[in-house]
Amino acid sequence: MAIRVRFAPSPTGLPHVGVIRTAIFDWLLARHYHGQFILRIEDTDRSRYVEGAVEEIIGALKWLGMDIDEGPGQIGGDHGPYFQSKRLSLYHRYADYLVESGKAYWCDCSAERLDELRASQEAAKQDIRYDNLCRELALEGSPGDGKHVLRFKIPEGGTTTFHDELRGDITVENATLDDLVLIKRDGFPTYHFACCIDDHHMAISHVLRGEEWIPSAPKHQLIYEAIGAEPPKFVHVPVILGPDKKKLSKRHGATNVLEYKNMGYLPEALFNFLALIGWNPGDDEEILPREELVEKFSVERINTSAGVFDIEKLDWMNGAYIRAMDTGELTSRLKPFMAEWGWIDGNWEPWGEDYVESVVELMKERMNRLTELREKAGFFFEDFDGFDPADVKKSFRGDDILSRLRMVRDALANCDFSLTALESAVRGTADALEVGAGKIIHPVRLAASGVTAGPGLFEMLELLGKDRVLARIDKAIAWVEAQ
RNA sequence: GGCCCCAUCGUCUAGGGGUUAGGACACAGGCUUUUCAAGCCUGCGACACGGGUUCGAUUCCCGUUGGGGCUACCA
Numbered sequence: 001m002a003i004r005v006r007f008a009p010s011p012t013g014l015p016h017v018g019v020i021r022t023a024i025f026d027w028l029l030a031r032h033y034h035g036q037f038i039l040r041i042e043d044t045d046r047s048r049y050v051e052g053a054v055e056e057i058i059g060a061l062k063w064l065g066m067d068i069d070e071g072p073g074q075i076g077g078d079h080g081p082y083f084q085s086k087r088l089s090l091y092h093r094y095a096d097y098l099v100e101s102g103k104a105y106w107c108d109c110s111a112e113r114l115d116e117l118r119a120s121q122e123a124a125k126q127d128i129r130y131d132n133l134c135r136e137l138a139l140e141g142s143p144g145d146g147k148h149v150l151r152f153k154i155p156e157g158g159t160t161t162f163h164d165e166l167r168g169d170i171t172v173e174n175a176t177l178d179d180l181v182l183i184k185r186d187g188f189p190t191y192h193f194a195c196c197i198d199d200h201h202m203a204i205s206h207v208l209r210g211e212e213w214i215p216s217a218p219k220h221q222l223i224y225e226a227i228g229a230e231p232p233k234f235v236h237v238p239v240i241l242g243p244d245k246k247k248l249s250k251r252h253g254a255t256n257v258l259e260y261k262n263m264g265y266l267p268e269a270l271f272n273f274l275a276l277i278g279w280n281p282g283d284d285e286e287i288l289p290r291e292e293l294v295e296k297f298s299v300e301r302i303n304t305s306a307g308v309f310d311i312e313k314l315d316w317m318n319g320a321y322i323r324a325m326d327t328g329e330l331t332s333r334l335k336p337f338m339a340e341w342g343w344i345d346g347n348w349e350p351w352g353e354d355y356v357e358s359v360v361e362l363m364k365e366r367m368n369r370l371t372e373l374r375e376k377a378g379f380f381f382e383d384f385d386g387f388d389p390a391d392v393k394k395s396f397r398g399d400d401i402l403s404r405l406r407m408v409r410d411a412l413a414n415c416d417f418s419l420t421a422l423e424s425a426v427r428g429t430a431d432a433l434e435v436g437a438g439k440i441i442h443p444v445r446l447a448a449s450g451v452t453a454g455p456g457l458f459e460m461l462e463l464l465g466k467d468r469v470l471a472r473i474d475k476a477i478a479w480v481e482a483q
Numbered sequence: 484g485g486c487c488c489c490a491u492c493g494u495c496u497a498g499g500g501g502u503u504a505g506g507a508c509a510c511a512g513g514c515u516u517u518u519c520a521a522g523c524c525u526g527c528g529a530c531a532c533g534g535g536u537u538c539g540a541u542u543c544c545c546g547u548u549g550g551g552g553c554u555a556c557c558a
Contacts, residue, residue: 010558045557111556118555127485128554149556167488176486176554184556191558215487215553238489238551245550273495276507280496284506303489303496306551310494313508323521366520376519395518426517441517453519 003035004205007061008195010042011053014256015060017309018210018240018248021274025208025237027066028275028297035205039071040198043085044188060257064267065290070202079202084194091189092143094197094227095150095182103226104182106141106148107134129178144187151179152193152223162221164214165206165235166304172218180219196220200229206299211236211306235299238278238306248309264369265314266333269321273314277307287320319368331360334370341374343381351381358463362455376454380463383472384450386479395446398439402480405447407433408440409473417466422458447476 007023009015030037039061041054054072061068070077081087098104114130121128134151141148154177161171182193189197199207214236224231242252254260260270272288280303281288281296288296322330331353338344338356348356359380360373367373378384387396398404411425426444430437445457448469454460461469 008558012558042558048557107556109556114556122484125484129485151556164488170487172486178554181556186556188556190556195558210552211488212552213558218487236488241551243494247551276495278495282497284497286495286507305489307496308494310508313495316508319521363520365522436517438517445518451519455519457517 001205002203003030003033004038004203005030005035005208006038006040006199006202006204008040008042008198008209009057010045010048010191011050011057012045012048013050013053015057015258016248016255017257017260017274018255020060020064020257021240021277022208022210022237023061023066024064024271024275025235025279025297025302027061028293029206029208029299030069031294032297036069037066038077038079038202038204039068039075039082040202041072041083041085042191042194043083044184044191044194046085046186046188056256056258063258063261064271084189084198087194087198088143088187088189090201091183091194091197092187094193095143095189098152098182098226099150101226102153104150104152105135105137106139107151107179107181108139108141108148109133127176130180132179135179143183144185146185149181149185150183152182152219152226154179154219154222160218160221162217162231162234164217165233165299166302167236170214170217177219177222182223192216192219192223196223196229196231197227199232200224200227204232206233206235208235208237210239211304212239235302238303240277241306241308243308243310245306245308252309253311264337264371265318266321266325266370269318270314272321273317277309278303287317287324315368322367322370323365325364327357327361327364330364331357334360334373337370337373338381355463362459362463366455376451379449379451379454387446387450387476391446391452395442395452396476396480400433401443402477404429404433404435404440405443405473405477405480408444409470409477412444412461412466412473413470415466417462417469419458419462422461426457443476444473447473 005026007026009019027037029035039058043049058068058071068075070079070082072080072082075082095104099106117131118128130151135153139148141150143150155174158174159171160174160177161169163169180192181190183189217234217236221231240248242248244252248255254263257270261267268290271290272293275288275293275297276286279297279301282301285292335344335348339346344351344356359377363373363377366376408426408429411429412422415421415425426440427437430440433439441457442452444461445454446452448461448464
């Protein structure tokens with residue numbers, strides 16, 4: 001059986017991480033079985049359509065490295081169109097069929113009547129559901145006539161069972177289901193109707209979707225039976241929660257995956273991390289590159305319980321990817337950020353690519369997010385003024401600080417700034433003054449970089465170069481004198 | 484209210500009738516060290532509760548509690 005999996009978002013906003021995690025499972029499943037990954041846009045609600053949302057969604061998939069086999073526009077495919085709004089005639093054909101076969105009926109109940117019905121049921125503490133008023137009326141209607149909606153006839157009595165690949169059979173009483181709308185007053189289908197028909201027509205083998213769809217799955221089962229189609233395999237995946245265990249939302253911070261790009265996360269790290277919420281390979285491996293995830297992925301190992309999005313673990317994983325990445329590659333990932341910070345232009349000027357790459361080499365073990373470079377390595381690109389009081393207390397301590405600074409400045413002035421020469425100049429100064437190396441190293445670090453934390457001192461000085469180092473030490477001496 | 488889903492360290496999770504309940508993040512301590520990291524070692528830390536079934540339940544069943552979802556002419 002061909003494995004065909006679809007990712008079917010509605011273009012009502014930006015690509016949410018929870019939605020994207022489902023897409024990751026979809027993509028992994030398709031690639032694992034060498035099947036197809038299909039993008040279908042569920043734009044049946046015209047009022048909620050957000051301009052540009054489709055582009056954002058495709059952009060997010062692309063950024064995360066998920067290639068699409070079939071989809072809207074340029075992507076194409078044999079089962080199009082991939083916008084539901086362009087498939088209306090298909091839905092209408094099924095609508096006619098269901099009416100003719102007595103499995104659906106036209107309803108002209110007004111929104112007001114439905115609201116009142118709901119209100120009175122709520123007041124009477126009854127089940128809230130459509131009262132089937134039009135069910136036996138045999139009203140005449142047609143899709144989009146502006147007067148009627150098409151409702152599905154839920155069988156009276158009995159139960160309906162559907163199969164969830166993770167939870168097994170789930171059975172509900174038909175009495176708890178109500179006659180749902182298939183075609184809206186404007187002629188557009190509802191999600192329930194359109195997705196069943198499309199999954200069937202697009203030969204979808206597995207439907208992966210959030211567990212919030214479980215309650216409506218029995219209705220889908222019934223729709224498949226009514227149109228005489230075999231339902232796809234249903235896999236309801238757990239939701240992703242915020243740290244407070246509430247469904248992930250805006251107030252938990254970023255929910256749009258593209259925001260993670262701006263925050264300095266690598267797509268391969270986010271992909272790996274998201275794949276591990278609600279799924280695991282069953283061994284102790286956690287750093288799993290895309291190919292390994294593809295190889296190891298299986299539906300059976302998807303969890304049934306919701307998972308919390310732990311950004312601290314994402315930070316760690318992102319750092320692990322950064323440290324493992326080739327420095328040249330990492331440098332090119334950093335380039336747009338550094339350009340934005342005004343450190344370089346599009347041609348690496350004024351510093352040159354080699355210099356920038358050397359900085360990255362020294363810093364890659366010291367950052368978890370790309371954006372951290374801005375605070376941690378600014379001194380390689382920009383001069384600074386003054387020092388933090390706490391740093392001063394730590395590194396410019398002691399009455400002899402000026403003499404130590406002056407002494408090492410002279411030693412450095414007579415040094416060719418090779419790594420070994422730098423080290424002997426600094427340590428030689430310490431020996432001459434009969435103090436520990438730290439008494440020289442720490443002040444030089446602060447003077448040269450403006451901060452007390454950073455890469456190894458000698459590598460740092462070498463990269464900064466003699467002119468800048470001497471100038472900064474002079475400036476530091478003047479600053480200390482002025483205190 | 485009704486219906487449905489879920490339940491192992493703070494978090495992500497492995498495991499499964501008999502285990503010292505394993506790993507990762509975070510946290511704490513140590514090693515290393517010129518700082519910060521990284522790395523390595525150690526520590527802290529969990530089977531929600533109550534009934535069954537069983538020689539034996541964290542594991543299987545039921546219930547309770549807790550959490551989540553659905554209950555639209557949204558998806």
